[in-house]
Amino acid sequence: MEKVISGIRPTGNLHLGNYFGAVKSFIRMQDEYQCMFFIADWHSLTTHPTPENLRRSVKTILSEYLACGIDPAKAPIYVQSDVKPVLELYLYLNMNAYLGELERVTSFKEKARTQPDNVNAGLLTYPTLMAADVLAHKADKVPVGKDQEQNMEMMRLFARRFNRIYGVDFFKEPESFHFNKEAVKVPGLDGSGKMGKSEGNAIYLCDDEATIRKKVMRAVTDSGPSQLNQEKPEPIRNLFSLLRLVSAEDTYAYFDDAYNNMTIRYGDLKKQLAQDINAFCAPIRERIADFSSNDAYLDKVAAEGAEIASASAEKTLAEVRAIIGFGK
Numbered sequence: 001m002e003k004v005i006s007g008i009r010p011t012g013n014l015h016l017g018n019y020f021g022a023v024k025s026f027i028r029m030q031d032e033y034q035c036m037f038f039i040a041d042w043h044s045l046t047t048h049p050t051p052e053n054l055r056r057s058v059k060t061i062l063s064e065y066l067a068c069g070i071d072p073a074k075a076p077i078y079v080q081s082d083v084k085p086v087l088e089l090y091l092y093l094n095m096n097a098y099l100g101e102l103e104r105v106t107s108f109k110e111k112a113r114t115q116p117d118n119v120n121a122g123l124l125t126y127p128t129l130m131a132a133d134v135l136a137h138k139a140d141k142v143p144v145g146k147d148q149e150q151n152m153e154m155m156r157l158f159a160r161r162f163n164r165i166y167g168v169d170f171f172k173e174p175e176s177f178h179f180n181k182e183a184v185k186v187p188g189l190d191g192s193g194k195m196g197k198s199e200g201n202a203i204y205l206c207d208d209e210a211t212i213r214k215k216v217m218r219a220v221t222d223s224g225p226s227q228l229n230q231e232k233p234e235p236i237r238n239l240f241s242l243l244r245l246v247s248a249e250d251t252y253a254y255f256d257d258a259y260n261n262m263t264i265r266y267g268d269l270k271k272q273l274a275q276d277i278n279a280f281c282a283p284i285r286e287r288i289a290d291f292s293s294n295d296a297y298l299d300k301v302a303a304e305g306a307e308i309a310s311a312s313a314e315k316t317l318a319e320v321r322a323i324i325g326f327g328k
């Protein structure tokens with residue numbers, strides 16, 4: 001079975017965009033591939049979190065992924081910093097990663113431009129750490145969005161370069177796994193194209209019913225259709241896209257008909273949407289609360305994941321050391 005590995009950034013809570021755009025595909029993938037998921041806490045140090053924030057965000061993201069349905073019995077989930085052989089590989093890969101090529105990475109250039117006071121070496125070598133995370137397990141596929149494509153190319157370059165320098169056929173070149181094709185883009189509630197944390201328009205899986213209602217009722221609309229069967233402008237289309245994700249088909253059809261024959265009342269549409277989003281989120285929300293109050297279970301999941309991932313990475317590193325020329 002092909003190996004798939006995915007890093008999860010411990011940044012804030014999961015929202016509906018994350019769920020329908022990524023996590024839902026992860027849940028399906030764990031039945032079809034040999035998956036591993038890790039929480040990229042080393043990567044997150046580029047932004048210098050406080051120890052409390054780091055601990056809290058790792059725990060939060062672990063609870064939320066488990067609540068969504070990642071099953072550690074099918075797919076180990078581990079914390080990156082628990083798997084030390086990856087650091088060793090990061091060092092080896094850095095010896096053959098060149099300043100020029102690292103500086104040319106678009107996400108590095110973007111960060112260097114937006115945070116000129118914090119252009120640290122961790123940021124520069126983000127692609128080598130990402131490559132070490134994946135190559136340490138000799139994974140076949142990495143689910144990534146378009147923004148990570150360049151990092152994937154760097155990873156393949158580092159793998160090829162290692163093989164060439166040492167005259168071996170050791171690392172395979174991991175492929176990008178574009179589940180984004182099947183994933184839906186989840187729009188924001190402010191009439192904008194995309195739901196996102198930084199856009200401030202997100203509904204989080206942990207939001208309570210009153211918060212969901214408040215956010216949905218505030219969503220941008222217009223003065224209503226002025227012609228029969230007219231095309232929906234963006235803010236309205238967005239509400240229908242959300243409805244499509246969380247509501248029953250006949251509910252969608254009911255409001256679609258109402259829009260087309262100009263009898264729609266946006267207040268009713270929003271009330272229904274809020275209710276259906278809440279019905280979707282409620283069981284996940286309850287599981288998030290259960291998991292996040294169960295430190296013993298979270299520790300157990302992370303420890304079991306770390307054991308599996310460490311064994312896998314250590315096996316690779318034992319061979320890498322021998323190839324490089326360490327030991328007898």
Ligand code: AMP
Nearest residue numbers: 017018021022145184185186194195196
């Ligand atoms: P982020 O939390 O912004 O780093 O997003 C993590 C992943 O969630 C992204 O790589 C996307 O696959 C997915 N995602 C985030 N926002 C959306 C959205 N509005 N629609 C669809 N997918 C999304």
